[in-house]
Amino acid sequence: MDLQAVRTFVAVTDAGQFQEAAAALGVTQQAVSKRIAALEKDLGVRLFTRTARGARLTVDGQSFLPHARELLRAEQRAAASVRPGRRALRVDVIGRRLAPAGLLSGFARAHPGTDLDVVTLFDADAALAAVRSGSIDASFRALTLPAGQLPDGIEAARVFDEPVQLLTGPAHPLAADRAVPPARLAGHRIWMPGLVAGTEWAAYYEDLAAAFGFTVEATGPAYGTEPLLDTIAGSPDLATFVGELTRLVWPAEDDLRRLAVRDPMPVYPHSLIWHRDNPHPALTALRDHLDALRPAHPGAATWTPSWAR
Incomplete structure (x- = not known):
């Protein structure tokens, strides 16, 4: 082929x-x-x-x-x-519009002489296998496995907690609110057709829904970001979740609303995964860069699943 x-x-x-x-x-x-x-x-x-x-x-x-x-x-x-010789630092991100891609952009700006090769693998299992085999140097993932259950030689560190926001159209009952507690979402329809059972992001949103008594609907085909935004914009009752750093663009007439979720604030726990024997010289620089990041919302009451603590 x-x-x-x-x-x-x-x-x-x-x-x-x-x-x-x-x-x-x-x-x-x-x-x-x-x-x-x-x-x-x-x-x-x-x-x-x-x-x-x-x-x-x-x-x-x-x-x-x-x-x-x-x-x-x-x-x-x-x-x-x-492949002989030294190659670019190869890092996996869950999506090129999502927060880890932005973190890598910040690292690239801080280290302009470092070559980066950004890839997108499907889920945490694929990322762990690729890190273990050496086909990638690091991956940004939400890990559902405790540190003691990671494959031999694999290390991980939680590097960034990204606040989760609610995205609604202008006719949604919550559209006029600037912020909403997660408990108020009970009874509202949260639609996320991109959720895939067995993935780390599906596990996160399933636990979030269970913790605060609402339901996340994953039914229907996932045609991509733009059709999802069109549906949310025209719906009086559907909403969806997005990360605070997720880059989205929509027509002005859609008038979509991004609402903060807080009291407590759900945060998505991004971890960096690498192999302890990986010799790539830029990997240490990436880890140091991420270690120096400040919390996105210091002092705020946050929520993460029990497996992320």
Whole structure:
């Protein structure tokens, strides 16, 4: 299978548009279209449906996606196992719009001479396996395992607690509030179609809902950030959670509201994971940089799941 075409398929999926994927890959939109067409011909199925807002995965595309990501991870492991010399510091983040990517941007600004290679693995299990094999140098994850249960040689440190916010449309009953206690969310519909059972982020939001008596709905297909924002903007009763540092952009007419959640403030516990025998010289600099970060909201009463304490 043409891994360049597989990589292009994943890039279009993540970007949601052929044009944005082309920019990320450094090729023309025509080249992206040709690669996807060749891959679809090879597989004998349609992977995307074109819409006014971009490219949407078909059912076959959704089925192929996890296998495509695994192919690319296998490619990375194979190359890392034989690549001579020193390479860029390779760090996994859960998503390129989320807080860990911002933390890495701050590190890059503070250390302009350090080369970074940012990747996105699927979940904590994949990240732990990649750190252990040496295909990545570090990963930002919320760890559901106690330190004593980590694989041999793996170390982790909690480096950043990110406040969780509520995102609503203008017609939502809570839209006029500047902040809301998590207990007030009981009876409201929290919709997070991107939650995947068994992942660390699903475990976090399941425990958050259980602690404060509300329900998180994960039903429905996850078409990406923009369709989710459109739905929230037009709904009088749906809301969703976002991290305080999650970068989101929406049309002005959507008039979405980001509300602080506090008393107590739920925070998402980002940890850095690395292998104690990793010799990369920039890894220590990254750990020192993260150690120097100040708490986002010092003195505030916060909540995290019991497994994160």
